[in-house]
Amino acid sequence: MSRVMIVEPLPLMRQAIAQVMQRLGHEVVAEVENGQEALVHARSDGPELVVLELAIEGLGGLDLIRRLKLRDPALQLLVYTGQSSSHFARLCVQAGADGFVNKHDEPLELERGLQAVVHGRQYFPRESRRAPTPVGGKELDTLSARELTVLELISEGRSNQAIAEQLSISYKTVSTYKTRLQEKLQVDSRLALATIAQRNGIGSSGVATLAESESKAEHLQDPTQQALMRAMLEASPNPMFVRDREGRLLLCNQPFLAWHHASVERVLGGRLTDAFWFTAEEGQRYQARYDELLEKGQAFTNQLDIEFLGEPHFMRFWIEPWRDAEGNVQGMVGSFEDLTDRQILLGQLRDAHEHAQARYREVTGFAHVVHDDLLEPLQRLQTSLAAVEVPLPGQHALRTITQRLAQLQRLLNLDQQRPPLVPAQLDITRWLEARLATFSAQLSKGFVAPTLEIKEVTARQLWIDGERLGALFDCLLEHLSEAAPMAPLRINLATRLQLNGAVSLNLAITLCRPLEHRRGIALQLCRNLTQSMDGSFRVVHENGETAFLIGLESAAAL
Missing domain, CATH: 1.10.10.10 (Winged helix-like DNA-binding domain superfamily/Winged helix DNA-binding domain)
Structure with missing residues (x-):
């Protein structure tokens, strides 16, 4: 006889199956309640026959069948389940099971199935061997x-x-x-x-514990449907209820009772016109709306401001019909959620955003004033000094002020005008080499030219706004060269082609010494230029160096 492993979540059912196995002369080597334990004992105990329930934890029964058969194709598998034969017997055949017996069949079917499987024959309901014809039509036929x-x-x-x-x-x-x-x-x-x-006969709805009167739910005459409704309500974290065709409350969950500060005895069986949390006029209006939706068999959802027990609330609610096995509307199921706190928070965030925007406009306006106030005196000063030989430090200071004002003007224009991107095809490697060569040729004596390292470039042809990228690159290099003229600059380029066809561009510009002044118009302009291209701009300080990491994404160009 065979060494048997039983996979069944219910202890009493495991015991009953084990007694049948022993009476037939089989040796039960393992009894487990979930799929994970079944895989472990299949390796350690070496069963020759497995009797399993499909509705188990850890792994689905069908997944367990596939894994067990993949590990040991000679292993015999008999499914003994309460699930629908119309659907699951066919799927068990496909998964590799050797037999299928429904727990709702007569007890002798289990013994017949065992005898057939042990002697190397398959044992399945006839309908599972033919083309699938699910109960209730083919609505589940497309499901995996x-x-x-x-x-x-x-x-x-x-x-x-x-x-x-x-x-x-x-x-x-x-x-x-x-x-x-x-x-x-x-x-x-x-x-x-x-x-x-x-x-379609799927599911074994367990009855969840609800704090409501059993007698008030007598309108749900179908025990399976009643268990289904209870389980659905208990699983919901929001208030949830079931009403019959007349609007009487049949079932509700604990969140519903807590929200209304009421007991089960007080609310069950009452219609909307009897609800103490509505005024008489509101109760009549909601009852009329309920009757209208019920008559049409329509679902309904909405968000609105209401006053509940004297307090304002912003609520989201839904309601939809529930039907019997023949498809007739028996009542409505509904739920609601209090979004008042979220609405208040959103209002506060909107106020804070508007305040920040107003403050930002104020600062930007002040920056415009500063720019305009300094530009004209600077131009007059440049005109006056045109005929005078200005010492080199003075020339440098004058050039720096002019450059900062130009950067400030570009920063303000970028923020206010938001010019659109003008992408064009660009060979990023050649472009960067040429840009760097031009920059190095303009450096004064004593300045250290940057070094370029190109690595992991899987895509060179990009579709990107070269003018804006060039402005970002030049601005950052000029700023770092002025801040630390004798410090080496190291530039690293990397690109990666993504599965969606886009190219991620990563540019790292490293100053080989700490940067003392980490703020200013130039760096802010670099950050805004990067953001205008939907990129990221980060500054990292480590190992005595300051690295500027620029990340962009662009389309690949042919």
Whole structure:
């Protein structure tokens, strides 16, 4: 007989299956409750036959089948599950299982399935061997195994985080699966996904504990649907409720009770016209709107300012119909979220932004005044000194003032006029070599020419605004040469072609000594020029050097 491993999350069910195995003469070598433990014991205990439930934690059952078969193709796998045979039997065949028995079948089916698998035969429902014909039509026929698993967990009321933890995937991946499910099934909510799963026999909705009266929920006559509703409400962090066709409150969760400062006994069974948190006029208006949406079978969402218990609130809410197995509208499910604090914070941020903008305009206006006030006297001074032999220090000081005013004018124009980029094709290596050669030729005696190192250049032809990049490059080199004329400058260039066809350009200009004055018009102009090209400009001080790191992104040119 076979060495058997049982993979089943429920202890009582594991015990029952083990008794059947022992009665048939098999040896149970491992009993585990999740997919991760199953992989470990498959290696350590060497089972020859695995009996597993699909709805397990750690790994989906279908993923576990594939991994076990990949590790040991001779391993015999019998699926014993409560999941829908119409969908999952076919997927188990594709995953590599040897047999499939539904827990809702008569008990002898398990023994028949075991006998067949142990003797090397396959044991599957007949419909799984033919073309798939899912219950309720072909609406689930386009879903992958992992999508069906996520749909099943959604139908059980699991949150995205809970699903991520169970399947050992990221929260973002779960959101992607949920979005894909909504697109394929043409719905726009978790509840609608859960309803489709229930209609197709997928999911084993567990009943979550809610603080509401059991007797008030008697209108939800279908136990499976009732469990589904409870699980959905319990999983929601926001207030959530279920109302019947007359608007009576059937179910609600704890956040709903906490928001209304009410007990279960006080709110369940009441219509919107009975709600103490509305005025009589509001209750009638909301009840009429509810009846209208119910009659049309329409979902509704909105954001609005309301007054609740004498206090103003900004709320976002949604409501949509829930239907029975035949598709008839039985009532509405809804939820709401208080966005008041967020709205207040947004208002404060807007006020702060407007204040900062006003302050910035004030500073910019003052800079214009300073520029205009200094420009005319400077021009008169230059005219007066044209016929006089000015000593070299004076010439240098005059040239520096003129250069700073020109930089200030360009900085103000860049900020106020926001000139558009004018990209053109550019060989960045040749362009940089030529630019550097021109700059070095203009250096005075005693100045150290910069050195250029080109490495990791995977793309040379760029589509970039060469004039603006040149202004940035010249401005920074001129500033560093003036600040430290005898200090060497080291320039490094690197480019990388990205998968989307863009090219990342990284230019590092390093002054081989600490820079004493790290602020000024020139550096601010360099920073603004970089930002105007949607790039980054950083200054790093380490190992006795000051490095200016410029990062840009451009399109590759042919």
